[in-house]
Amino acid sequence: MSLFPSPDTRPARPRPLRLAVLGCSGSIGMQTLDVCRQHPDRLKVVALSVDSSCRALVAAAREFGSTHVAAADASRRADPAFLELPAGCEVGFGPQAVTELAELPDVDCVVNAVVGEAGMAAGHAALLADKILAYANKESIVVAGDLLMPLARPGRLIPVDSEHNAIYQCLVGEGDSDLARIWLTCSGGPFYGMTRGQLACVTPADALAHPTWTMGAKITIDCATLANKGLEVIEAHHLFGMGVDDIRVLVQRQSRIHSMVEFIDGSVKAQLGPSDMRIAIQYALSYPERWGAPATPVDWCREAPVTFGEADEKTFGCLALIKEAGRIAGTMPCAVNAANEVANEAFRAGRCGFLDIERVIAGVMDATEAAPVESLGQLAEVDARSREVARSLVDARCA
Structure with missing residues (x-):
């Protein structure tokens, strides 16, 4: 639909x-x-x-x-x-x-x-x-x-998420069959360009220092691991009917381009603006109208150049794992989301390391047999079971 x-x-x-x-x-x-x-x-x-x-x-x-x-x-x-x-x-x-x-x-x-x-x-x-x-x-x-x-x-x-709100804005008035690819942007987080060896030593305080956005602690850590971007790929798959592999994660360090869509004729539309969530929130509340700007607009004549890069899925393995969960589909995204929430919280509490978040997600995926989604009750059971497995993996790390 x-x-x-x-x-x-x-x-x-x-x-x-x-x-x-x-x-x-x-x-x-x-x-x-x-x-x-x-x-x-x-x-x-x-x-x-x-x-x-x-x-x-x-x-x-x-x-x-x-x-x-x-x-x-x-x-x-x-x-x-x-x-x-x-x-x-x-x-x-x-x-x-x-x-x-x-x-x-x-x-x-x-x-x-x-x-x-x-x-x-x-x-x-x-x-x-x-x-x-x-x-x-x-x-x-x-x-x-x-x-x-x-x-x-x-x-x-x-x-309301800035990326998906941007995609939504780009697709207003377009035909569903004309969409060829989604370019889902991200800042790359505070650890962009680091090696896995360097990531093994980062602290929760390091991870909470997001370069461009002010957000809650959980989502800020998700941005640092790129788990957030994996979840957003699955979200975009459901919202816009695109396959997981037709949604490309694009690093845009300045967070000025909030996402782009590419059409079958090669044309690309992008939504740009300040790094201020009030714009996306207001659009969701005003649609199909537009109201006066809730944040200071960007003066593009004085902006630094925008840059692009490719997300490193080998270094930031949470992104690759969660995308794979999206390909598997069914209840696997539920299991992965539960695992990430448990591991994210454990990292913030100092009970596991940054790279252990990835390890916990992988362990829960290995322990999960995906089934078609049937009800909220079924998902609650999958969620509870996955959290139990995730906690045991965190506890094993602490032992």
């Missing part, structure tokens, strides 16, 4: 567009709220969720007059911050309460900025409820794309 409605069938979006911002205290969530501040006549924040940052949740609910909030961490039920919620604001606790925000009748659009596998159920619920889903939770498409994509009506699923 095409992601794009035809111009004559494209419904007008409600104004104001009523939002549920899931994961509102994270990097994407906070930048979404900043976009909402800039467009109070166009966007209304009805519902908000966090994992456990209750004070931030309550502060945002008070600022935007939200009527529904949820904390995924049910142990925060007695947090005194909730005494300061606006009058009449309903509060829920636990993952199911977060998912229920995506189904509210007074929500038009769900911004899913929950990190990792935890956001999958909410994205699924939003599409089932026929909401517009502006999602930064790439894992939901990587893991459950076979289930989610058939639910997405044209114009109702818009990626």
